[in-house]
Amino acid sequence: MHYNPQFLDQLQILNSEQKQQLEALSFNFNDFAKMQGCIDKLRFDFIYSSAQIEGNTYDKLDTLALLEEGLTAGGKKYSDAKMILNLRNAFDVILKEDLPISLETCQKLHAILSQELVSTNNCGVMRNHNITGITGTSYLPLACGDRLHTEMKHLFKQYASLDHPFERAIYLHNNLCYLQYFEDCNKRTARCMQFLSLKNDNQMPLVLVDDDPTLYKQYREALIVYYERGDYQNYLDFFIQTYQREATFLKEVQALAHHNQTTPHRKRR
Template sequence: MGNRDELQLIKEIIASSSDGLGIEQLLRLLPFQIEKRALQRRLKILREKNLILLKGEARSTKYYANVPEQTQDSGRIKSEEERQSTIPLSQEGKDVWALVSRPVAQRKPVGYERSFLENYRPNIDSLLSREEKQKLAEWGNTRNGEQPAGTYAREILNRLLIDLSWNSSRLEGNTYSLLDTELLIHNGKIPSNKSPMETQMILNHKEAIEFLIESSDEVGFNRYTFLNLHALLSNNLLPNPAASGRLRTFGVGITNSVFTPLGIPQLIEESFDLILEKASQIQNPFEQVFFVLVQLPYLQPFDDVNKRVSRLAANIPLNRHNLSPLSFIDVPEESYIKGMLGIYELNRIELFKDVFLWAYERSAMRYSAIRQSLGEPDRFRMKYRDEIREAIGQIVRNEMGKAEASNAVKIAAQKISDENQSKFIEIVETELLGLHEGNFVRYRIKPSEFSAWKKRWNSQ
């Protein structure tokens, strides 16, 4: 990774925290390895360019994003053109922005338009142009296309868990910072100033992302995936716990919108099944992504948490084809919401498409830089990933001690070719020694199973 890419990532991480970050915190959060002295040199460059600020002394020193001071006319109301400037918009996108930005009283109340879904013909009609698909393919190419589904996502899982959990929650108004999210996911530390609901939302995202990645061969555009995805994302967040993983049976409204979603349970179910059917027929993975991002929230098939389900489900085809994931890095909440309003109230996708294209390019650039810092994946581990996972899972679930585990690894090694057995044993034993609360999910181990095994393992 070049110095320029590193400087950009350092600046973005600092900007993600309004409370400032110390150098030790930065070392933990950065998605690439760097010595402390080298990081200090990068920080000095950013300060000299007036991109960051330093406050405090000695151990209390923190770095902050340099936000320009307000000018004399900053108190005036910004024009629509100025408010849209974060993401470059097409003329059509600007038109949609202006229409949905009018006062609610000036917007015409509308209901669910079934033809918006029913008239779409997979692989004949397309929400994305050919040029847009080509751009997306160039951005998303990871050169892992021939590897098993989910290979790329597993390589960057630790970073993806934090990025997607944080950004998807942030778009719902969650006030966790990036550092808060990292400490919760990797260390189980809950900030004292956050609500239980915000904490639950982050943890639900973590479990849902792990479900998608660890079950890459089973998940898809089917009821099993989407109902379970909703159950995981809505766990302990809905007034009626029984509503998790179930389709909506009553009418709902959309805050600050004149759109009223479909309210007849039978039609909700029919439309939900039709979304899955059409999505599964779409051949282009990026068209699949955009289709589900548009159609699922528009239908609102669940009591709540619909947009969250769509954001994670959008990664299913990307994961399957080993394309760069979409984690909504830096997407402004207002731009996302107005893009959705354009779909809800006007059945117009142009503004949301502008947001989507910008968001995917940002995500792809980030994970390309992260992937370069990781080096090439270990092909041996890739080839025997199922055997390694099975061996470790068996040892943990059966609460084996060290002697039992050693024998179990030797027995497991007999299932592969003779010349690879010694390396297999070495890798499994190394993984066992390095197993901790932040990485055991890779082996489809439950927290209770890990806890019981670890107690036995440490007692010897």
């Protein structure tokens, strides 16, 4: 099953009901950006869930020890630790820097995410070989070369033509995964770019706030469906379901913050 250029030209992704549903669930990112406790939680969840999607063997305690104390887990691969540290570094760059959605930003984030996981010459640049198979699917991505680069530029042009924040973030994510522009770390890069796109539109980005293996499986299966059919529906189901969970968590955070602002602090005896 070969690359289908028509997938990049499908720009009507969300129907009006789905747009209204996501808009109703959404929070302004800037309202939470200064809540350090909340951001720390979302930071950890984004890093951890992204690693779990990739099959990382670090559990939550291992990941906490690595991020907070720099301790690697005995008996586990160095590449698993490096994946987590790279995800942390990419997340921090997204949070701290004012990055536009562009091919250059995508390359910058890939260079961070792929550090020591691919050869230095392949960090942040188009792959120089053909991908001969992706686990779980018969899809064969476009061969390397000028056409792959042209399609990548076309992807960002199409992204710029979309104006609904959720629609364009989802478009960006799925098609970065589909193109497989880089040697490795394509899905990680796509999730970071999706996060950045929503952040730039002042919408709360998608973060999996629950450690639920069924969601990781659902995500992987949704991408296989997109690779083979160009059908967004499975990914939309995943996105909306996980965004609902995140919205529930954020409502609780907002309620606690409001309570702290309106309740006088009692002096400790």
